[in-house]
Amino acid sequence: MRKADLATEIYEKVGVSKKEAADLVELVLDTIKGILQKGESFKIAGFGNFVVRSKGPRKGRNPRTGEEIGITPRRVVTFRPSQIFKKYVN
Amino acid sequence: MRKADLATEIYEKVGVSKKEAADLVELVLDTIKGILQKGESFKIAGFGNFVVRSKGPRKGRNPRTGEEIGITPRRVVTFRPSQIFKKYVN
């Protein structure tokens, strides 16, 4: 399932052209991306929260050589799914 | 930042009414939610992937009593942010 497939689903749901569907998908996602890039968390009831978290330094390693390397502190975007997803246990 | 704020941002970006903006936000998010609820992963280049993962049984506990409780296996929706978010280290 990719972005194009999402556009298709929306195209089938609503009476818009495939291009319009693709455009608005792009618009919404891009807007969310912009919000997160500003470092701001983002909550959607009945869906989940995008939370920007700060991670401290850590040790990683070069997967090829196995050499240890320091991982710099950074901000990461995490997604906390809504409770509703718990229903889909199986 | 909440869903209503996202609608406002989109309203400012594009020449649509606030209600229309809210509607299409709802539509896109709801569609994504539906995809994930079907247990299907969902990739968006330059944004991130929603991956449905299966989690095995585990032990939790009642936070009030401290009593141990078994956690049933389940499917969870995780979000793997795109590489582009790594740029926003600080």
Add this chain to the structure above:
DNA sequence: GGGGGATGAGGAAGGCGGACCTTGCGACCG
């Protein structure tokens, strides 16, 4: 637009599962 009812979300304690993170290249999406 504002108020009220209803639904959803967060937090607390603590242990452990598992996700993260490194580099570089091949593959594939866009």
Add this chain to the structure above:
DNA sequence: CGGTCGCAAGGTCCGCCTTCCTCATCCCCC
């Protein structure tokens, strides 16, 4: 065609997950 993603191995550390109550949000209707 260009840019982005996935994967490889392995250790560390983080955040998940329980229950229940409170608060905020949200939706609806006037």
